[in-house]
Amino acid sequence: MTLSKKEISPSHRRQVFRIGAALGLGTLLAACGGGGGGSDSDDSRNLRAALDRLKAGMNEEEIITAVGWSPNHGYLEWRSDSEALLVGADGRGNSAEKYITRAIYHNESERLVRDFAI
Numbered sequence: 360m361t362l363s364k365k366e367i368s369p370s371h372r373r374q375v376f377r378i379g380a381a382l383g384l385g386t387l388l389a390a391c392g393g394g395g396g397g398s399d400s401d402d403s404r405n406l407r408a409a410l411d412r413l414k415a416g417m418n419e420e421e422i423i424t425a426v427g428w429s430p431n432h433g434y435l436e437w438r439s440d441s442e443a444l445l446v447g448a449d450g451r452g453n454s455a456e457k458y459i460t461r462a463i464y465h466n467e468s469e470r471l472v473r474d475f476a477i
Contacts, residue, residue, distance in 0.1 A: 404428070406437055406444040410464040413446070415475040417459045422446055442466045 404427070412425040423429060426446075432438045435446040444464050448457035464471045 404439050406439055406442040406464060407466070409437070409444055410462055410471060410473065413459060413462050413473070413475070415459065417475075418456050419448055422448065422459055 406426070409426040413422065414425075417425065419435065422435060426437055426444065428437070430436050432443075435448060437444045442464070443466070444462065446459060446463075447461040449460045450457050459475045461475065462473045464473075
């Protein structure tokens with residue numbers, strides 16, 4: 360049994376390369392875009408709307424749920440485009456669990472501070 364050593368023509372090689380490149384690019388674009396998977400709500404990343412959802416007595420988990428996404432700029436701090444939301448939390452008595460004490464929202468034109476009783 361002998362192995363065939365056929366020469367691949369340059370035009371065929373270019374065609375195979377183009378098909379491979381197109382498949383690779385298509386796979387990359389499909390993996391990066393589309394699908395969404397997020398909330399249909401317009402305020403899903405709106406930190407001003409998230410501020411309105413915060414209530415006295417919320418613990419850390421409830422705060423994150425109310426905002427709608429994990430903090431992306433530090434401990435209970437969110438930033439999105441030109442907005443920022445910083446939430447303060449403190450423990451009650453000997454409890455290790457922390458509860459909301461203050462929320463500060465700001466953008467280019469306004470700054471809102473809300474204090475919450477613990």
